[in-house]
Amino acid sequence: MLPDVKKILYASDIDKGSRPAFRAAVSLCGHYHSEITYLHVIEPLSASAQSIVQTMINDSTLNELHDQSLANLKLKIQERIERFCESELEQSEMLTEGSISSRVEEGAPWKTILRVADEIDADVIVMGTRTHSAMGQFLLGSTANKVMHNSKRPVLIVPL
Numbered sequence: 001m002l003p004d005v006k007k008i009l010y011a012s013d014i015d016k017g018s019r020p021a022f023r024a025a026v027s028l029c030g031h032y033h034s035e036i037t038y039l040h041v042i043e044p045l046s047a048s049a050q051s052i053v054q055t056m057i058n059d060s061t062l063n064e065l066h067d068q069s070l071a072n073l074k075l076k077i078q079e080r081i082e083r084f085c086e087s088e089l090e091q092s093e094m095l096t097e098g099s100i101s102s103r104v105e106e107g108a109p110w111k112t113i114l115r116v117a118d119e120i121d122a123d124v125i126v127m128g129t130r131t132h133s134a135m136g137q138f139l140l141g142s143t144a145n146k147v148m149h150n151s152k153r154p155v156l157i158v159p160l
Contacts, residue, residue, distance in 0.1 A: 007034060007121060008122060012040060014081065014084060019088060022084075034099070036099060037102070037103060037120050038085070038101070039102070039104075040103075042105070044106055085100055103116060110143045110150065113127070123154070124156055126158065127147065144157050
């Protein structure tokens with residue numbers, strides 16, 4: 001017997017190729033009458049980029065700019081997610097009100113995905129992965145691989 005799936009965490013970079021993974025999440029949602037949390041993670045500046053910026057701007061100004069920029073970016077991404085969901089879902093398959101919510105978080109993508117999955121007590125994580133060479137995945141790893149190997153809950157990986 002399959003476990004009941006009430007909460008789905010769908011993690012996406014909102015790329016055009018992410019539609020197959022979103023469709024898989026919507027299919028699960030329709031089958032189980034569950035909720036989807038659409039998560040997009042914004043990666044912070046690298047340490048070297050942050051160091052360069054800090055040499056030009058004092059800390060208080062930098063923190064203020066960061067907070068304003070992050071709030072602006074989150075708002076734009078939320079709007080983009082809403083447009084994506086509306087364009088992707090046909091009228092006949094519109095989910096019930098409140099069945100899709102969205103979150104935009106800042107952090108290391110794989111760690112943030114796992115943290116949010118824990119926070120919402122997701123039953124499954126759905127995400128896509130782009131095909132890379134075996135050597136590329138060995139050297140760099142992918143967000144999907146890291147999530148899959150560190151998650152304590154099921155992860156559905158959809159090739160994009």
